[in-house]
Amino acid sequence: MASSSTFDVALQAKIKHHLERFETRRSAILPILNDIHQQYGFVSPAQVQALEDEFDLPRLQVQEVISFYSRYRQQQPSRYHVQFCDNIVCRMFASQQLIAKLKAKAAGCAAGTLSVEPVPCLGVCDGAPAMLVNDERHLRVTCDNLDGIIDDYLQRASDA
Ligand code: FES
Structure with a gap:
């Protein structure tokens, strides 16, 4: 894992927790995206890349989930x-x-x-x-x- 993360320490801990509690990494994608979305209000392409780089979550699998659920915004929303x-x-x-x-x-x-x-x-x-x-x-x-x-x-x- 990179020494400086895209995510703050609390969010890194949540991501690790989700990855540990599911049998497959893919199963952890939804709860991880929910936490990121809740914190930032969107999930950016850079965050998706960071999930791959820092947590070994395949970018394409994450992007598939984001594309399927319309509730995930991919850009910073208006207020x-x-x-x-x-x-x-x-x-x-x-x-x-x-x-x-x-x-x-x-x-x-x-x-x-x-x-x-x-x-x-x-x-x-x-x-x-x-x-x-x-x-x-x-x-x-x-x-x-x-x-x-x-x-x-x-x-x-x-x-x-
Ligand atoms: S059609 Fe179901 S909430 Fe609008």
């Missing part, structure tokens, strides 16, 4: 990153109009403040249309309540 479900049930409840409205709102914000990503089913179809703002879930979003939800986050950004 508020909205993942809006664009699957069939949410589409029946106007998700596409809501996404378009969000994108227009994001375009009017300062760079790095708000971003929008249509994603597959979030698994809460009974609360359609649904979105995540960072990791906070919002259900039954409408054209009427969308602005208020997002403005609350933007207000927090301006208060900080």
Whole structure:
């Protein structure tokens, strides 16, 4: 292992722990990615390379997992990153109009403040249309309540 790691000491320990508790290294990829994603908000190509260089986790196997699960971002997200479900049930409840409205709102914000990503089913179809703002879930979003939800986050950004 390289003397200076891409990951801090605590994260290195978590990665080692996951690698030790599973029978195969491949089985540890998901929990490792979860920890990296939780700490940084994304998993960068450099971090994927570091997993191979420092922990002998094949880069292609890690990249396969990242590509399969839409929840893993590969670039630093905006301060508020909205993942809006664009699957069939949410589409029946106007998700596409809501996404378009969000994108227009994001375009009017300062760079790095708000971003929008249509994603597959979030698994809460009974609360359609649904979105995540960072990791906070919002259900039954409408054209009427969308602005208020997002403005609350933007207000927090301006208060900080
Ligand atoms: S279709 Fe949108 S949460 Fe399932």
